[in-house]
Amino acid sequence: MGSKLLYYLLILPISYLPFWILYGLSDFTYLVLYKLIGYRTKVVRSNLKNSFPELDQKEIKRIEAAFYRHLCDVIVEAIKAFTISEQAAEKRMVHQNPELLDQFYQEGKQVVLAGGHYGNWELFAITIGMNLKHKAIALYTPLKNEFFNEKVKNSRSKYGLGMLSIQEIKKKISTLDNGLYAIIFGADQSPRKSQKAYWMTFLGQETGVQFGTEKFALENEAAVVFGNIHRIKRGYYEVRYQLISSNAVHEPYGYITQAHTKLLEKEIKQKPEHWLWSHKRWKHQRPEDMPLNEDLKISL
Numbered sequence: 001m002g003s004k005l006l007y008y009l010l011i012l013p014i015s016y017l018p019f020w021i022l023y024g025l026s027d028f029t030y031l032v033l034y035k036l037i038g039y040r041t042k043v044v045r046s047n048l049k050n051s052f053p054e055l056d057q058k059e060i061k062r063i064e065a066a067f068y069r070h071l072c073d074v075i076v077e078a079i080k081a082f083t084i085s086e087q088a089a090e091k092r093m094v095h096q097n098p099e100l101l102d103q104f105y106q107e108g109k110q111v112v113l114a115g116g117h118y119g120n121w122e123l124f125a126i127t128i129g130m131n132l133k134h135k136a137i138a139l140y141t142p143l144k145n146e147f148f149n150e151k152v153k154n155s156r157s158k159y160g161l162g163m164l165s166i167q168e169i170k171k172k173i174s175t176l177d178n179g180l181y182a183i184i185f186g187a188d189q190s191p192r193k194s195q196k197a198y199w200m201t202f203l204g205q206e207t208g209v210q211f212g213t214e215k216f217a218l219e220n221e222a223a224v225v226f227g228n229i230h231r232i233k234r235g236y237y238e239v240r241y242q243l244i245s246s247n248a249v250h251e252p253y254g255y256i257t258q259a260h261t262k263l264l265e266k267e268i269k270q271k272p273e274h275w276l277w278s279h280k281r282w283k284h285q286r287p288e289d290m291p292l293n294e295d296l297k298i299s300l
Helices: 002-015 019-037 041-051 057-080 086-092 099-106 121-128 146-157 166-175 212-219 255-270
Strands: 093-095 111-115 135-140 162-165 181-186 198-202 205-209 223-233 236-245
Touching: 002 057, 002 146, 019 057, 041 057, 057 121, 086 093, 086 121, 086 236, 093 121, 099 111, 099 223, 099 236, 111 121, 111 212, 111 255, 121 135, 121 146, 121 181, 121 223, 121 236, 146 162, 162 166, 181 212, 198 255, 205 255, 212 223, 212 255, 223 255, 236 255
Parallel strands: 093 236, 111 181, 111 223, 135 162, 135 181
Antiparallel strands: 198 205, 223 236
16 A cells, blocks of 8 residues: 555656656755765765776765766656656657667567666666567566556556566567567676676676676577667767677677676766666675686677
């Protein structure tokens, strides 16, 4: 009952507000979340210092503050996503070169689309389904709260995106029309099991990377594409696609994983405030029996 009241009496009414009011709310949330409460500031500060040891305290503080402003914008934009129109969503998240993926549709080839929690991933999820010829499918971890899980799932999938949990993917993927899909992996989260991770250097630190993106691409002989989400100005984004491989089976072990991780790293270094620094990305240490994979020559 509490979840329903929260949704219908607070979240949904806020979602109907115009953007100019929402960004005023974002500014207020920034003051509360960052200045007053200090939400996860220790995690953010530690992540930034470890990722950019060459930066002085003043610059770390600047990036930190800019991150919280961006985070608060993403929060209100995610709330707006519950009621945003198709036209408004397309205007605010422009897909610059979907033809890169469409060529694989013409060839009858499946695509794995890798990305990270950079820019506005929620707005990307809402618009991806109306911009590809493939059936776009996003993998997700269901929320513990069933009511909100259903609401978030419906919000993300209302304009064409399919949503499948990790458990559902193997059972249902074969039922898709023509078997042609673009399966979307958010590949920058901490792996659940360190022993199954691919260990490499990311932002100057030993990092376990989920191997599922590469594994799935290999099993399906899929093309692999990385999605770069850029913030153009407040409330407006664009995504540009970059080819990693036209067929994953032709690449050496680890190439796909290193490629999408290094592309994300490049984006983060250019505009670090747009990545999700409040996530405990480095909470696991590399097990002694797991090798730290050397850098491969990535030509992208």
